[in-house]
Amino acid sequence: MASRDDMKLSILIRGATLIDGTKRPRVDADVGIDGDQIVFIGDASRLTADRVIDASGKILAPGFIDSHTHDDAALLLDPLMLAKVSQGVTSVVTGNCGVSTAPLADHAPRPMPLSLIASRELHGGASFPDFAGYLGALERSPASVNVIPMVGHTTLRVSAMDALDREARPDEVRAMQALLSEAMDAGAVGLSTGTYYPPAAAATTREIVEVCRPLAEKGGIYVTHMRDEADRCVESIEETLEIGRALGVPVVISHHKLAREQNFGRSLVTLPLIEAAMKCQCVGLDCYPYDASSTMLHQDEARLKGRVRIASSGSHPELVGHELADIAASWGVSLAEASKRLQPASAIYFSMDEADVQRILAFEQTMIGSDGLPSSEKPHPRLWGTFSRVLGRYCRELNLFPLETAIWKMTGLTARTFGIGRRGTIEVGNYADLVVFDAQTVGDRATYENPAQPSAGIETVIVNGEVTFARGVHIGRRAGRVLTRTR
Ligand code: ZN
Numbered sequence: 339m340a341s342r343d344d345m346k347l348s349i350l351i352r353g354a355t356l357i358d359g360t361k362r363p364r365v366d367a368d369v370g371i372d373g374d375q376i377v378f379i380g381d382a383s384r385l386t387a388d389r390v391i392d393a394s395g396k397i398l399a400p401g402f403i404d405s406h407t408h409d410d411a412a413l414l415l416d417p418l419m420l421a422k423v424s425q426g427v428t429s430v431v432t433g434n435c436g437v438s439t440a441p442l443a444d445h446a447p448r449p450m451p452l453s454l455i456a457s458r459e460l461h462g463g464a465s466f467p468d469f470a471g472y473l474g475a476l477e478r479s480p481a482s483v484n485v486i487p488m489v490g491h492t493t494l495r496v497s498a499m500d501a502l503d504r505e506a507r508p509d510e511v512r513a514m515q516a517l518l519s520e521a522m523d524a525g526a527v528g529l530s531t532g533t534y535y536p537p538a539a540a541a542t543t544r545e546i547v548e549v550c551r552p553l554a555e556k557g558g559i560y561v562t563h564m565r566d567e568a569d570r571c572v573e574s575i576e577e578t579l580e581i582g583r584a585l586g587v588p589v590v591i592s593h594h595k596l597a598r599e600q601n602f603g604r605s606l607v608t609l610p611l612i613e614a615a616m617k618c619q620c621v622g623l624d625c626y627p628y629d630a631s632s633t634m635l636h637q638d639e640a641r642l643k644g645r646v647r648i649a650s651s652g653s654h655p656e657l658v659g660h661e662l663a664d665i666a667a668s669w670g671v672s673l674a675e676a677s678k679r680l681q682p683a684s685a686i687y688f689s690m691d692e693a694d695v696q697r698i699l700a701f702e703q704t705m706i707g708s709d710g711l712p713s714s715e716k717p718h719p720r721l722w723g724t725f726s727r728v729l730g731r732y733c734r735e736l737n738l739f740p741l742e743t744a745i746w747k748m749t750g751l752t753a754r755t756f757g758i759g760r761r762g763t764i765e766v767g768n769y770a771d772l773v774v775f776d777a778q779t780v781g782d783r784a785t786y787e788n789p790a791q792p793s794a795g796i797e798t799v800i801v802n803g804e805v806t807f808a809r810g811v812h813i814g815r816r817a818g819r820v821l822t823r824t825r
C-alpha cells in the first residue's frame with residue numbers, strides 16, 4: 339500500500355470546507371482524486387498532483403443528483419447539459435412522469451407529454467424500441483452528466499396498446515411486463531407513472547401493479563406523477579402507498595405539491611400522512627423550489643384556470659411568453675379553444691402556495707428535483723436554477739435548513755433512494771462527482787422572463803474525476819456514465 343507521501347493524485351482540491359452529503363457537519367479538508375475515484379480526504383499539505391484546485395473559502399460537496407428530470411432526449415441532443423452542469427448537477431434521473439424515450443415502438447403514437455421528449459422531430463425520427471439500444475446510444479455518445487434511467491409507464495402503454503382510453507387487457511399487461519423486464523435487465527432503476535395525463539389516466543391501480551411486477555422481481559423503484567395533485571391529493575398518495583405495498587417496492591412521490599387555491603395549506607395534511615407511511619414502507623418524495631408548475635398546455639377549461647403562461651407552441655411560436663388569458667381575449671375565444679389553437683404547446687401554471695412549497699422543501703426527507711423541460715423555447719426557470727435556488731434563496735436567505743441538510747437532499751439522500759452506490763457522498767473509494775461553490779454567493783439567476791441563465795457561485799464541477807466546469811465555464815468534457823442500481 340502506498341504511503342501518503344508517494345500517493346499519486348490526478349487532482350487535488352485544497353483548502354475546501356467539506357460537506358460530505360451525509361448531513362454530517364462540515365469539516366476543513368483536502369480531497370485527492372486518482373482517475374475516477376476519491377482516494378484521499380484529509381490534510382494533503384505534503385501531497386502533489388497533476389492538477390491542484392484551490393478551494394479555500396469554498397464549499398466542496400458531492401455533485402448534485404437531479405432526482406426528477408425529463409432529460410432523456412436532451413442527453414443525446416445537447417450532451418454538454420449546460421443547464422444542469424452550471425448549477426452543480428453531475429447526475430440526472432430520467433424517465434419521469436410516465437414518459438421515457440425508450441422502450442418506444444416505431445409505430446407508437448407520441449401524445450403529449452411523451453412528445454416533449456420523444457417527438458419524431460427529435461433524434462431525426464429515430465426511436466429506441468428497446469432500452470438497451472437507448473443506453474447503448476448514451477454510452478457511445480456520453481453526456482457531461484451521469485444518467486440514472488427509468489422506464490415510463492405511458493411509453494409502455496403507447497408501445498403495447500392500440501387504445502389508451504381504457505385499462506390494459508391481460509395480453510397488453512404481459513407485453514408491458516416484457517418491455518419493463520428487458521429495460522430492468524439493461525439497467526433501468528425503476529418505472530414511473532403519469533396517471534395525471536390523458537394517455538395513462540385510464541390505467542387502474544390494478545393495471546399498474548400488474549405491469550410493475552418486474553420491479554418486485556428485479557429490485558426496482560416505483561416513481562409517480564400522481565393522478566391528482568389538487569383536490570384528490572390525499573387519495574392519490576394513498577393509491578401510491580398501496581401500489582408500493584402490493585409490490586413490496588420503494589415508492590417516490592414526484593414534485594409533491596398542492597395545486598389550486600382551495601388546496602393551499604394542505605401540505606399540513608399530506609406531509610404527516612407521508613411521514614406516517616415511512617414508518618411502515620419505503621417512501622420518498624421530491625420537490626422543486628418554485629410556486630409555479632410547468633407541463634403540457636392542457637385543453638380542458640378546468641385545468642386552465644388561474645395564470646397560465648405559454649412556454650412553447652408549435653403553431654404560434656410568436657406567442658411564447660404570453661398569458662393564455664390574454665391570447666384567448668385577443669382572439670375572442672374560450673381558454674380551451676385558445677389552447678387547442680396553440681398546440682402542440684407547453685405552459686407555466688402559477689398554481690401553488692409559497693407556504694406549501696417551503697413546508698415541503700423543509701420536510702426532512704424531501705429530495706430536490708428540477709422537473710425541468712429542456713425542449714421548451716422558454717422553459718420554466720427550474721431547468722437552470724433549481725439547485726442554486728435551494729442553496730441561495732431557501733438555505734442562505736430564508737434559512738429553511740442548514741447547508742448540510744440542503745446538500746444531503748441533493749446528494750446522499752437521492753443516491754440512497756435510487757439505490758446508486760458509491761455516489762452522493764464524499765468518501766474514499768467513491769466516484770469523484772464533486773462541486774465546488776461559494777456559499778456566500780451561490781444562487782439562481784434564471785427567471786420566468788429570462789430562464790436560460792447559469793447560476794451564480796458555482797465554480798468547479800467534476801464528473802467521474804474529470805473537470806467539466808471550471809471558473810464558471812463548461813470546458814467541453816463529457817464524462818457522464820449510465821448508473822444502475824447497486825443494491
Ligand atoms: Zn410530473
Ligand code: CU
Binds near residue numbers: 406435563592709
Ligand atoms: Cu416531471
